[in-house]
Amino acid sequence: MKGPLFYSKILLFGEYGIIQDSKGLSIPYNFYNGALKTEENLSETALESNKSLMRFSDYLAQLQINQPTLVQFDITA
Incomplete structure (x- = not known):
């Protein structure tokens, strides 16, 4: 594929993380990627x-x- 690759991420957050506006953790995961074509x-x-x-x-x-x-x-x- 030509152009920049967009790598996947693993998103980690607590069970009530979204409800209570708490923070999460994003870890790069290069096994999967994609590109716009x-x-x-x-x-x-x-x-x-x-x-x-x-x-x-x-x-x-x-x-x-x-x-x-x-x-x-x-x-x-």
């Missing part, structure tokens, strides 16, 4: 994935319009 000819799976992501993005945009006190996203980014 582009294709000129997308496979059927890639096309379906892109459509699904677009529907999810549309859903989030509608959610922000319909219930602005519930959630705020920077969808234009």
Whole structure:
């Protein structure tokens, strides 16, 4: 793969860590990694994935319009 690799991490936190806003520990784990790549000819799976992501993005945009006190996203980014 060309371009920068993105390595995985192991995230450790306590059972109530998220609820009580406590700290966690992130440990690099180089066994798994990934990279962003582009294709000129997308496979059927890639096309379906892109459509699904677009529907999810549309859903989030509608959610922000319909219930602005519930959630705020920077969808234009």
